[in-house]
Amino acid sequence: MDLSYSDEEIAFRREVRAFLQDKLPPELSGKVRAGKELAKADYEGWHAILNAKGWLAPNWPKAFGGAEWNAVQRHIFEDECALAYAPRIVPFGLSMLGPVLQKFGSKAQQDHWLPRILNGEDWWCQGYSEPGAGSDLASLKCAAVRQGDHYIVNGQKTWTTLGQHANMIFCLVRTDKDAKQQEGISFLLIDMETPGIEVRPIVLLDGSAEVNEVWFTDVRVPVANLVGEENKGWTYAKYLLTHERTNIAGVGFSQAGLAAVKRIAKSEISGGRPLIENPHFAARIAQVEIDLMAMSTTNLRIVSKAAAGQAPGVESSMLKVKGTIIRQQINDLARRAAGVYAMPFASEAVEGTNAPLPDPLAAGPVAKQYFNNRKLSIFGGSNEIQRQIIAKTTLGGAK
Incomplete structure (x- = not known):
C-alpha cells in the first residue's frame, strides 16, 4: 500500500484546511478545545455548514446526496476536523442509520428519511x-x-x-x-x-x-x-455495528489528542522541567504514536474495503479494540502530563484571588475526557466480546 499522498490528495487537504479556517466558528472550536459541553444548536449549526458545502455525509453515494469521497479523502477530512477542534458529526443518522437504509431500506424509506437526515429535520x-x-x-x-x-x-x-x-x-x-x-x-x-x-x-x-x-x-x-x-433485524444490526465500531476507533480524535499531550508535556505547567524531557515519558509517547500510525494505516484499508461495497468484517472489531486502547492511553498520558491541573476545578473558586487558573487549552478538559472515555472499550460491543469475535473468525471457530 502506498502511504504517500498524491498531489490531488495534498491539494484536497489544503482545501479542507482552508474551509475549516473560513467556516468553522472560532467560538465553536474554542468550546470543543476547552472540553465544554456542546448544546444541540452547536451540533446543528455545524451540520448545516457542512451540508451547505456538500460535505456532511462523506461516505454516502452522490445519488443519496453524499460527497462520495474515497477512503483517503475521508481520512484527511476527519484528521483535519479533529486537529481544528471541529465538533464531531453526530453519527446516529449519518454514519449508522444512513448506510442501513441505503442497503436494506425500501425506496420510499430512502426517499423520505435520507434527505431529512441531511437537512437536519430529524x-x-x-x-x-x-x-x-x-x-x-x-x-x-x-x-x-x-x-x-x-x-x-x-x-x-x-x-x-x-x-x-x-x-x-x-x-x-x-x-x-x-x-x-x-x-x-x-x-x-x-x-x-x-x-x-x-x-x-x-x-x-x-x-x-x-x-x-x-x-x-x-x-x-x-x-x-x-x-x-x-x-431479519440482526442482519441489519451487524451491518450497522461494523460501521459504528470503525467510527469508535477515532483515528482523528487520537491524533488531535496526541498533539495535545505533546503540547502539555512540552510546557512547564508543573513549574519544573518539561515532562517531555523525561526519557520514560517520551518513550511512552513514542510508542503510542507508533501504534497510532499503524492503526491509521489499518483504518484506511478497512474504509477502502467499505468504499468498494463490502461491509467491514472482523477487521472492524480489530480496529475497535486497538483504537479504543490507544485513545485511553492518550487520555492517561494527558492526565499524567497535566499533573494536578488535570483535576476538575471550579473557576469561581479562584476568582478574585492570585491563584493561577490552568490553561484551558492545555489541561482544562483532561479529567473529563479521561473518565468519560473509559466507556470506549465497553460500548459498541465490549473489547472482550470483540476479541471473542476475532478469535472465532480467524482461528476457525475457536471457543
Missing part, C-alpha cells in the same frame, strides 16, 4: 442496549407485537446517547419471542413524539446527561417503519 438516536442486553445485545427484550398496520412496542432502552435531543430513534425489537435470539429481532424506526415514550436522563459523574433511558409503553409504530424484513 435528529436520530440509537435504541440498541437494554438493561442486561448490552454486549450481549441478542438477548434484548423490548418487544413489538403486530396489530394490523402497526406494531405495539413495550420495553426499555438504556445508554441512549443524546436521546434528549432526538425526535427519532431506530430500535432493535423482539418480534418473535419463540425464535432463536438473533432470528426473532426486527429493525424499527420510531417517532419519539409518539404517545407512550418517556426519556429519562442518566446523570454522569461530571454532572452532564449525555445518555438516557428510553421507556416504551404501548407505543404504536406503523408497519411502514419496519426496515427490511420482519425478524
Whole structure:
C-alpha cells in the first residue's frame, strides 16, 4: 500500500484546511478545545455548514446526496476536523442509520428519511442496549407485537446517547419471542413524539446527561417503519455495528489528542522541567504514536474495503479494540502530563484571588475526557466480546 499522498490528495487537504479556517466558528472550536459541553444548536449549526458545502455525509453515494469521497479523502477530512477542534458529526443518522437504509431500506424509506437526515429535520438516536442486553445485545427484550398496520412496542432502552435531543430513534425489537435470539429481532424506526415514550436522563459523574433511558409503553409504530424484513433485524444490526465500531476507533480524535499531550508535556505547567524531557515519558509517547500510525494505516484499508461495497468484517472489531486502547492511553498520558491541573476545578473558586487558573487549552478538559472515555472499550460491543469475535473468525471457530 502506498502511504504517500498524491498531489490531488495534498491539494484536497489544503482545501479542507482552508474551509475549516473560513467556516468553522472560532467560538465553536474554542468550546470543543476547552472540553465544554456542546448544546444541540452547536451540533446543528455545524451540520448545516457542512451540508451547505456538500460535505456532511462523506461516505454516502452522490445519488443519496453524499460527497462520495474515497477512503483517503475521508481520512484527511476527519484528521483535519479533529486537529481544528471541529465538533464531531453526530453519527446516529449519518454514519449508522444512513448506510442501513441505503442497503436494506425500501425506496420510499430512502426517499423520505435520507434527505431529512441531511437537512437536519430529524435528529436520530440509537435504541440498541437494554438493561442486561448490552454486549450481549441478542438477548434484548423490548418487544413489538403486530396489530394490523402497526406494531405495539413495550420495553426499555438504556445508554441512549443524546436521546434528549432526538425526535427519532431506530430500535432493535423482539418480534418473535419463540425464535432463536438473533432470528426473532426486527429493525424499527420510531417517532419519539409518539404517545407512550418517556426519556429519562442518566446523570454522569461530571454532572452532564449525555445518555438516557428510553421507556416504551404501548407505543404504536406503523408497519411502514419496519426496515427490511420482519425478524431479519440482526442482519441489519451487524451491518450497522461494523460501521459504528470503525467510527469508535477515532483515528482523528487520537491524533488531535496526541498533539495535545505533546503540547502539555512540552510546557512547564508543573513549574519544573518539561515532562517531555523525561526519557520514560517520551518513550511512552513514542510508542503510542507508533501504534497510532499503524492503526491509521489499518483504518484506511478497512474504509477502502467499505468504499468498494463490502461491509467491514472482523477487521472492524480489530480496529475497535486497538483504537479504543490507544485513545485511553492518550487520555492517561494527558492526565499524567497535566499533573494536578488535570483535576476538575471550579473557576469561581479562584476568582478574585492570585491563584493561577490552568490553561484551558492545555489541561482544562483532561479529567473529563479521561473518565468519560473509559466507556470506549465497553460500548459498541465490549473489547472482550470483540476479541471473542476475532478469535472465532480467524482461528476457525475457536471457543
